[in-house]
Amino acid sequence: MDGSVPADTQEAEGDVADWRTVPDPKQAGWIFSQELLHKNKDLKSLFLSVDVRHDPSEQDRALVAFYKRNKVQWASPLYCKLQGDVATGSGVDRHMMSTVIFKLMSGFHLSFGGAAVTRLFEGEPDHLVPSGSDELLSSGMFSAAGRMMGHSFLHHGPSFPGLSPAVIHVLFGGSLETAPVTVRDCPDLDVRDAVTMLDGEGEIEESVHQLCLSWNLPAPNARNRKRLSDRLLRRAVIEQTWSQTNQLRRGLQETGVWPLLTLRRDVIPVLFPRESDAQVTPQVILDCIIWPSSLTVFFERYEEYEESGTEDVCRVSGYLKTFIENASAAELKSLIKFWIGWELPAREMKVEIVEASFPSALTCFEKLRLPRHHRAYATFHQDLCACIAHHSSGFGRS
Incomplete structure (x- = not known):
């Protein structure tokens, strides 16, 4: 979504379009966001400030600290400030929303597990899944990520592209059993190799036996190899990131966009577009x-x-x-x-x-x-x- 007004939403006075019925999903998202922001226009403004004179890690800590706050009305008016920079106005807001989504995609300069850059999502384009890091989960980083995504959407900022269709399926209430998981959704190369081997007809290597044993799954054989392949893949992609996905959902819900996404499911691809489409x-x-x-x-x-x-x-x-x-x-x-x-x-x-x-x-x-x-x-x-x-x-x- 960009910050401009879709032409079809510029209705004549007294003839305002309804986000529930307007045909175009992007237009529905724009109308819903405008209504929600207008409803909360008299609330105390949220103040998001980043000092551009600080190093990247300090700037990223300021962004994360802002979105890790609890009991916040995220549809309140937003005021963004770049300290050390003369810029003011809507350009700063656009820059800040763009930066937030960029960081979600590329990683934050925060030290989790000793890494110089911490990525909340991993994998290949259009098949990104939440990181399985217990440290990120326990620190509430995925709730913060959901707030970032919903907040950017509310303010007509960039969407988050490339999330796995299987994760999106579960995020919006789909069952684990029907999630459209593919081997490309699995960022773990060892699991990928095991799944590919089980899907084939060749001899099953010892490493696959050891992987199944470590995950408390039955030993593979000619009769169960296909079923075991599916179980390995679903566990790696969906079950091991179940808690992260739940946190992400809670963060999205807190921003106020959930009624739109549940009543207008055609808006979901606007919030989570394919990277190729974006x-x-x-x-x-x-x-x-x-x-x-x-x-x-x-x-x-x-x-x-x-x-x-x-x-x-x-x-x-x-x-x-x-x-x-x-x-x-x-x-x-x-x-x-x-x-x-x-x-x-x-x-x-x-x-x-x-x-x-x-x-x-x-x-x-x-x-x-x-x-x-x-x-x-x-x-x-x-x-x-x-x-x-x-x-x-x-x-x-x-």
């Missing part, structure tokens, strides 16, 4: 861009506009189009985050050609400012890459 493509970005007027250039230093020939504007705009068309997926995400504060394109993203030394952005206004002086694509590419590579330190403001 990827940003060049055409998606290009379709969102509002290109600059060919006759106006903004002089940042003097905050004045003057008319200019079309040559500079067309040339630099063309450089940006070329960059987008040839950028990697990682570069596209960095560009969008530099531009508007998170990795998902907004419905309208503005471009200005300016008299300046380097690219900059006004994230609150979803506006990218590009210097007019570039005469070669190579130097434009170099400057833009340098700027978007450092979006996390200030997320690209002028």
Whole structure:
């Protein structure tokens, strides 16, 4: 979900759409969130503050501490602050929600079990499962993760992509026996190898016998190997993460989004999209861009506009189009985050050609400012890459 208003929700006064009946699930989620936030608009605001001058571990501890608080009305008004940064407004909120989901996907700089980076979910894309760490479970990290996901959804932030369909099935009340588990859902390579061997017709190695014995399962033989394969897989993927999934559910419920997800199950894929569906493509970005007027250039230093020939504007705009068309997926995400504060394109993203030394952005206004002086694509590419590579330190403001 992005922070813009879906066109179909911009109803005439007195003709407000109902999230229960509106056909489009994204629209239903947007309407539900707006109603819930409006209902709680007079509650005391939640204050989320991170000091960008601190090292990553301290910043991550601040995020986790915020979401590990209990008895919080998560649909209260939200005020985000980046200490050590002059940015204010909705751009900071977008940046914070984007950071929270990014950390859920990539890991927090927190020391659990001696690891430099702690990942709450493990496995391959579109088959992520909760970590089996008892330390993460006992510390309530999965409740915090559920709050992060629901909170971002409420504030039209990024969704959490790539969660295993089997975990989603159990998360929303499906039985363990009917969970659509596949071998790709199992992050444990030893279990994967054992399951693959049991599914085949070849000789069963001693390591598989030892694994079954350690899990109090019967010894494999020609008659039970297929059934044993399924039991191993379900235990590794579902049973060993059952408590983590329950914590995740409680965290989601606390944010207030559960009525929407139970009554509109078609919204669940909006909250937990496939990672492949969540990827940003060049055409998606290009379709969102509002290109600059060919006759106006903004002089940042003097905050004045003057008319200019079309040559500079067309040339630099063309450089940006070329960059987008040839950028990697990682570069596209960095560009969008530099531009508007998170990795998902907004419905309208503005471009200005300016008299300046380097690219900059006004994230609150979803506006990218590009210097007019570039005469070669190579130097434009170099400057833009340098700027978007450092979006996390200030997320690209002028």
